[in-house]
Amino acid sequence: MYDVAVIGGGPAGMAAAIKARELGLSVILIDENDYLGGILPQCIHPGFGIHYFKEELTGPEFAYKLMNRLRDVEVRTSARVVEIINYSDIEKRLKVISPSGIEEIRAKTIIYAAGARERHAFEIGITGDRVAGIFTAGEAQTLMDIYGIMPGREILIVGSGDVGLIMARRFALEGARVKAVIELMPYPGGLARNVMILNDFNIPLYLSHKVVEIRGKGRVQRVKIVKVDENLREIPGTEFWVDVDTVIISAGLIPNVKLLTKVGVAIDPSTGGPIVNDRLETTVPGIFVAGNALVINDLVDYVVEQGELAAEGAKEFIDNDGIRSRKWTRLIKGENVRFVVPHYLSGDRDVWIYLRVSRPMEDVRLEMPEIGKRMRLPIVKPSEMIRIKLRGKDVKGVDKITVRVVK
Structure with missing residues (x-):
């Protein structure tokens, strides 16, 4: 039986496996893809690693640096976890399907780092013909940057x-004509540095x-667009x-949490990810979560940070036969806060909290009145995650902390 089974070989999973091994735990890392790295190998643009590695890297470079640190970690690729069995508080079992067959893997703890999935056309209310030429952004990125296939020209x-x-x-650099970017909200959804891309290439x-x-007939030929009002109703x-x-x-x-919900993990509707304490342990003892399976992050650096924290939580769990009982301080989202993670703080340690606002504002105060x-x-901005460190001594003994953003 392993000390830790890590599900997902992206940056969160690799960071968790590396940290767990450094802490002296036996680790198995399981990923359904043929190669490690998650989405990093297809992210050939720079902008990764500025915080964690203190240098600007492309996605493949960031993944390669993490892979080089995966020493003494058993890695299984092309292996899909199809079921998590909560055999007991101190033993979990994974049902895994791979080219070699079906097997059951036993572990004392699980770090779930299976990432997120993309919303598709039907989830956002697009109707019409079922034709070729409709891709999620990740699918198009995979076609272009992994397989060298150009998905389209207009x-x-x-x-x-x-x-x-x-x-x-990426499309503009390859000579395609990007007719427009369509956004439902009255403000862009990406980081400011990425919004500037549109100006650089004169994309409306x-x-x-x-x-x-x-x-379309066989393939997309035209698309109908409509303006919406402040209540997002069509005009x-x-x-x-x-x-x-x-x-x-x-x-x-959307955080990919189907396996977690089947085993009884409670989900926060604000994030779509699990409810966790400051060890990133879910409501099922011994199951920890990190990365985009927990909350959709802006930076891969935050994802790696969460993977390492989950490994520290797993170490504490194993050493003490569980995360010991204590009085937890609950984090509550207040005015203009869409979500805040983690949900419960112990006050035993300093901890990073992550939050996003519901709407853009200027000249504001972030307050925690308690x-x-x-x-x-x-x-x-809703598109930019806010990350703040709270000191354990400030949290200790407080029943709840409300996080709000006000003028």
């Missing part, structure tokens, strides 16, 4: 998240618009059509 991108904006640049950005229909008479051969859906990510913490911020 491109419309739905959603202004970071991946969609990066793909707009339509805010407060949505794609409602796709038409009659504002419809127009754009001729394209390819539609790229970049409508956000502990007297205030922090002035010049601007906050």
Whole structure:
């Protein structure tokens, strides 16, 4: 029986496995892909590793640096975990399918780092013909950067998240014509540095618009777009059509938690990921979670940070036959806070908390009135995660902490 079974070989999973091994634990790392790295190998643009490695790297370079540190870790690729069995608080069992057959793997703890999935066209209300030429942004990125296949030449991108904006640049660099980026909200969904990409390549950005229909014979030929009001309702008479051969859906990510819900892990509807304490332990003892399976992160550096924290939690669990009982302080989302993670703090340690606002604001204060913490911020955006360190001594003995962002 292993001390730790890590599910997912992306940056969170690799970081968790590396840290767990450094802490003296026996580790197995399981990933369903043929290679490790998660989405990093297809992210050939720079911008990774500035915080963690103190240098700017491409996605493949970041993954390679982590892989080189996977010493004494048993790795299984092309292996899919299809079931988690909570055999007892101190023993978990994984049902794994691989080319060699079906096997059961036993471990004292699990670190779940299976990442997220992309929203598809039907989830965002697009109707019309079922034709070729409709891809999620991740699918298009995989085709281009892993397999060298150009998905199309006349491109419309739905959603202004970071991946969609990066793909707009990627298509433009390959000589495709990006007709427009369509964004439902009245503000862009990506980081400011990625929104600037559109100006660099003269790509139109339509805010407060949505794609409602796709038409074509065999392949996409045209797309119907309509403007929406402040309540996101369609405005009659504002419809127009754009001729394209390819539609790229970049409508956000959802934590991939299906296996966790089947084993009884409680999910936070605000994040779509599990409810966790400051060890990143879920509501099922001995199951920890990190990376985009926990919450959708902006930076891979945060993902790695969470993987290491989950490994430290697993070490504490194994050494003490569980995370010892204590009075937990609950983090509560207040005004203009969409979510805050982790959900429960022990006060035993300093801890990073991650949050996003519900709407953009300028010249604001982030407040936690119960502990007297205030922090002035010049601007906050839903697209940019806020990361703050709380000192354990400030949390100790407090029943709850409300996090709010106010003018």
